[in-house]
Amino acid sequence: MVVLSGCLCKGKRPRRPRVLEEQVARICAAFERSPWKSTNRASRELAIPQSTVWHVLTVRLHLKPYRLQLIQALTNDDKRKRMEFCNSMLEMMGRRNLHFTFNFSDEATFHLSGTVSHYYVHIWGTEHPHETVEHERDSPKVNVFCAVSQDKV
Template identity: 40%
Template sequence: MAYIEEKVNCVLWLAELKSTTAVRRKFASHYKREAPHRNLINNWMKKFKETGSILDKPRSGRRRASEETVAEIERAFEQNPQKSVRRVSAELNIPKTTVHRILSIKLHKYAYKVTTIQMLQEEDYYARLDFCQLIKSKIENSGTLDKLTFSDTATFHINGIVNRHNCRIWGTEKPQEVRQHETDSPKLSVWCAIRKSCIIGPFFFEESTVSGESYLAMLQNFFIPELQRLHLLNNTVFQHDGPPCYYSLPVQQFLDDTFSDQWIGRGGPLDWPPQSPDLSPLDFYLWGYVKTVVYASKPSSLDDLKARITNAILSVTEQQLMKVFTKFENRLEQCIAQDGGYIEF
């Protein structure tokens, strides 16, 4: 949209230069953005010749927002950037469309989604940096990327974990914000493993809270048989990260017996660095993708939720997995470049 000054200059330049092409060049050079179409410039000149002004005639439609209205809306969001447009509209008795338009056009504010991140302690930076350097070396020297098998458990609620679509913070710059959310809706605990060539799972735990015993039983009765069926058991570097029950002595003993020194996790041959979901393909890709598909509409039951999760995971292609593991390599590089710093999802 052209401003009044820009229209006036276009008319003056056209009177001087006699060419819309020359006017458009001068406009782009002067304002450092794309020039208006030549038809618009000709229309402004025509209007000026006919009426003596480039301004539109007063309209009977929507009135322009006053400076006082703009200031009221700005104060409302300065006091609480997390307020919704609907709430400010009700408080100030201003239409929602007007509030949204002023935020975007007049105040140049944007609605940022809330992202949950892990807080890193000083020692975490060193652990992350050492891990990334070691894995990068293994990938380059021994083809570890094709063997890496990341695993994780996620919880899916009938009504969703966090309604991120309705969670916004208004501001001119991206804020650093942490928000916690809990829900007591019916839920499923889902385990999955991902590697460059395939996904193993999903596996649904019968109980809502996974114990060390149920986790070990899943490894013994589901995961290992699947690796054997796919002829991958001897070509796997297993990674897991989760609650303390995953690191019980029976679980660690089983992993030692099964994978020897080829597994990553707390108490294992190679520790998984703390507070590092940004390095796990399940966290930075799979769970987000699955939840987007699953919660496109509200599941009607736990059986419906289970079917949606299964179908979403089955829809992931091998090409997508290859891109995900390329992104994993990129994240290793970024983490090293940031001395172990956190990488945004």
């Protein structure tokens, strides 16, 4: 009888391939030019996996993604319009049980200029840039509203 001893797991383990300095430099240059760029977009443009781009930004370059603060400029007439809306809603609720009329509602806004939501926009940097994005009010857009009540859609 022959008894063999040993372990198949000894030896070199397969490792994650190292990121070349050339790739780090390319990623750094891409985000210096455009710190708003997403890691997915940079991955496509540089032909480098998205996980590598994320790893280089966070571990090697010590950058963090900072979300922008959206602000909306208010006019002097806005307070009056809000008060009118609140008063008209109170009046409608007094006439009938409005709170039982709507069970679910949702609204979406589509800007004709092609503007999209800035909710998922980040700036990559070493410190918080305290940037704000001014929201353009009253631009041409289409609002889609749907309400589902007990009686109908």
